[in-house]
Amino acid sequence: MADTGSDGLDGGREALRRFLAGEDSLEMMLERVALIATETVPGCDLASITMLKRGTPATPVCTDKAALALDETQYEAGDGPCLAAIRHRGVEEVSIAVERRWPPFTSEARKRGVQSVLSVPLGDPEVVHGALNLYSRSRPEYDDAARTIACLFADQVGIAAANASAYAEAYELSHQLREAMESRAVIEQAKGILIAAQRCTPEQAFDILKRASQNQNRKVRAVAVEIVERHAGRPNGS
Numbered sequence: 173m174a175d176t177g178s179d180g181l182d183g184g185r186e187a188l189r190r191f192l193a194g195e196d197s198l199e200m201m202l203e204r205v206a207l208i209a210t211e212t213v214p215g216c217d218l219a220s221i222t223m224l225k226r227g228t229p230a231t232p233v234c235t236d237k238a239a240l241a242l243d244e245t246q247y248e249a250g251d252g253p254c255l256a257a258i259r260h261r262g263v264e265e266v267s268i269a270v271e272r273r274w275p276p277f278t279s280e281a282r283k284r285g286v287q288s289v290l291s292v293p294l295g296d297p298e299v300v301h302g303a304l305n306l307y308s309r310s311r312p313e314y315d316d317a318a319r320t321i322a323c324l325f326a327d328q329v330g331i332a333a334a335n336a337s338a339y340a341e342a343y344e345l346s347h348q349l350r351e352a353m354e355s356r357a358v359i360e361q362a363k364g365i366l367i368a369a370q371r372c373t374p375e376q377a378f379d380i381l382k383r384a385s386q387n388q389n390r391k392v393r394a395v396a397v398e399i400v401e402r403h404a405g406r407p408n409g410s
Contacts, residue, residue: 202233209304209325210235214318215288215311218242222254223294223302229255238284239307245280252277254303257291261300263323264291267313281307290314292326355393362396365403 206219220234220243231243246252252274253264266289268281281289290306304326308314314322359381366377385392
């Protein structure tokens with residue numbers, strides 16, 4: 173491998189280290205890697221990174237608006253090299269001059285002066301979080317050296333993507349659990365107020381909340397919050 177490739181991969185590793193150490197955000201890390209890719213992968217002129225969020229693809233970073241346009245053309249059509257790489261968990265190589273699978277994409281590529289594309293999935297054979305997309309205006313196809321370096325970059329970004337995905341899932345679960353606990357607490361408060369006011373059982377109090385929720389087309393929690401707030405506003409809680 174050329175020294176340029178080694179230097180670029182060292183830069184990618186440093187960007188990954190900074191992300192894992194909490195020194196840079198995921199977006200900052202991805203921006204660094206995309207830029208380094210254009211400077212390191214032979215023939216690469218534009219780069220972007222596709223990430224999946226709940227199965228929906230998006231481009232958080234790109235080195236040029238043309239790369240973003242090419243990505244979005246694929247998202248709108250529901251297919252293209254980056255989506256194929258994600259779907260098949262394998263590298264997709266495209267020579268625009270002979271490619272026939274994706275007419276909307278190849279038409280946009282010609283308009284943008286792009287001759288070839290290399291999309292590499294981010295992740296592992298079991299879970300793919302996105303793709304690294306490399307667009308060339310200078311070469312009709314990528315060579316072995318470019319493919320090797322692109323795959324090594326994708327491995328680096330894939331580690332970050334996996335960590336970011338795990339963090340996001342853990343954060344979302346924590347948020348949901350916190351909301352559930354808060355909802356339960358306010359519902360129990362409202363039930364207590366109804367038990368005292370209506371002289372009913374806990375089951376009957378919850379039935380009152382459910383009927384109010386259905387009649388008002390509101391969540392049980394919203395009804396409970398209103399009851400608790402109204403009770404708290406009464407003098408001496410009466």
